[in-house]
Amino acid sequence: MKIDRAEMLDTLSNPDKLRNLLNHNQPLKASSSPTDSTEQKLSDWLGRLKLLHGVPFNYLVPDMEMLPMESIRFFHCDTTWLSYLADGALSIGRTASSDYTHDEVHLPKLKLFARKSLKSERGKALGHLSIHLNKKESGLLNAEPNKASETITGFLLRSGVVKDWEGMQVAAFGANDVPCQLLRMDHLSPNVLLCMYEGIVNRIRINEHPEVLHFGFEKLETLQKSFRNLANKGVGQEPGTQIDEKVIKPIVLNPRDEKLSYMRSGNTGIIRINKLAAGMQNALNKGVDYKDSFTAAEFALEMVAGAEAVNFIIK
Known part of the structure; x- marks a missing residue:
């Protein structure tokens, strides 16, 4: 088979022609899933990155005075910042214009899968921290991740109760007091708790573990x-x-x-x-x-x- 070099270079530098070659012209569906293990691993990794796994703590809290002892700080994740975070991680190895074309064709699908991984990853690393959830909220961890949003809010709690009350329970509620789905819960240090939720959180409830009546x-x-x-x-x-x-x-x-x-x-x-x-x-x-x-x-x-x-x- 004879390959026209000029035509091949033109295809690799033209997103539309590359989509035709790879048969990627069909619109993405919200229910689409990774087709192989490589796509799955990449989307899971991106999903964890968008939940700030691996991001240094001093990037999240640049100054200690922003989170003094016995304080709680509520936050809203900037989706543009999260996109740039993912783009920066994916930019490693881009050296030619064909690399940009490749990313323009492949990344929309990968970003869709990453949004779904925001939810599918949420229960995997919870471990002993599941004691912070009541039975109803634990059930939300198994909800279907087909409809995923990158609207993320949450809070950072720095207090002695994080260390001393291991059974402390945390719940978040959105509009009309509907429970928000947990995306990430982590002890960043013995007395710092990070919680991230899907959607807009309007109310946070923190209570002692109900051990006895x-x-x-x-x-x-x-x-x-x-x-x-x-x-x-x-x-x-x-x-x-x-x-x-x-x-x-x-x-x-x-x-x-x-x-x-x-x-x-x-x-x-x-x-x-x-x-x-x-x-x-x-x-x-x-x-x-x-x-x-x-x-x-x-x-x-x-x-x-x-x-x-x-x-x-x-x-």
């Missing part, structure tokens, strides 16, 4: 307990959900008027359980028209206290 009260000026729904009142008001304090005021355990107190007299610290249960039932009856039975099960639901949580609202 216990009864408890909120201690403000006095001990008090807010109420939970016992009956299904509709979306957002299912059994166990918190009742707005404007609907039912929290029950005060030891008010100034000792006649209304649910504590035994004499500063004994002992609660009159029967009286407290009756007071709760009466408040629920008046506030949300709850007329069903109020047994030990309903009393326990009202009294159970979860682990302490801190919510950060990002505006």
Whole structure:
């Protein structure tokens, strides 16, 4: 077979002709996947790079004063910067115009696969850090990565709690309080935690690991307990959900008027359980028209206290 050298050079320097030669004229589909192990390895590597794996920490935080101890910093990844990061990594070895042509033809497909790898890589390196996720969020790690976005937000937390609370759980929520999918979670040092999520994060919740269930009260000026729904009142008001304090005021355990107190007299610290249960039932009856039975099960639901949580609202 005779090869025309001039025609070959023209093809290698013309993106359209090179696409025709390689049969790459078909538009890329979101559901497309790597066709061989080389493409898969490259897309996985690019996906990890866009999650800032291998990027020196001083590139992320140029000055220590930007992340002092006991601080949290929220961020939004610049997609243009991420593209240049990937382009810089892929530029190694470009020495001739034909290399640029080659990249112009092949890179769109590789970048599509890299976007999918942002998700497919997220659960592989989590390891022991999975303790930071609750069961529902762990399930999101296995979601299909066909629809992937490069809109990435997250936070850096530098605090003693990262080191001391190994079971600390972290959750992120977007618009309408929908959970955001985790892309990366890493201990960059014993007291620095990096979390990256797909989409725009509006709220971050950090709480202690719920190891045991216990009864408890909120201690403000006095001990008090807010109420939970016992009956299904509709979306957002299912059994166990918190009742707005404007609907039912929290029950005060030891008010100034000792006649209304649910504590035994004499500063004994002992609660009159029967009286407290009756007071709760009466408040629920008046506030949300709850007329069903109020047994030990309903009393326990009202009294159970979860682990302490801190919510950060990002505006």
